[in-house]
Amino acid sequence: MNDRPRQPLRTAVSTLAALLLAFTSALLAAPTAHADPVVMVCTGTGLQTYSPGITLSTQQTEVTNSSDLTTCLGGPVSSGRHSFGPFDTTASCLYTPPIGDDAFDLTWNDNTTSHYEGTYVVVVTGGQLIVTSTGTITSGRFAGKALQEIVTYLAPNLLQCATPQGVTSISGPISIVITG
Secondary structure: OOOOOOHHHHHHHHHHHHHHHHHHHHHHHOOOOOOOOEEEEEEEEEEEEEEEEEOOOOEEEEEEEEEEEEEEEOOOOOOEEEEEEEEEEEEEOOEOOOEEEEEEEEEEOOOOEEEEEEEEEEEEEOOEEEEEEEEEEEEEOOOOOEEEEEEEEEOOOHHHHOOOOOEEEEEEEEEEEEEO
């Protein structure tokens, strides 16, 4: 049998509970940053092709991008597709332009379209080429809404980069979030 008094422990627990309640209340009462509501989220697969294929040496190549958005949730359409290019750029398996202008048309499964304009940023990390594009839908369905696209390509296979034909395409998952 334990004869120690339990009052100090009860007091400590009560004090801790009161502090947690006060802290939680303060957090809930604090003003929060206003975020635009999500209108729709789409996922699918992105494909980037190169002609000629990219190799270990930097060279001019023609790039074409296309994306199949197989699932769209939260909005008036259930799928879509977009493509842009071809455009010429200097690239290799070891170098991708890190930033640039981005513009494309999205075609939705109900045959409506959206025109998007923004800026892309490329980051190479952990064997992946991550392309993030942020901007605004300037006309058509969702005009005036913000759009963010993220495509995560597997970085080109270096053994294939060492061949004369090089890497002619890369693909990976894509997500598009429309807010506003």
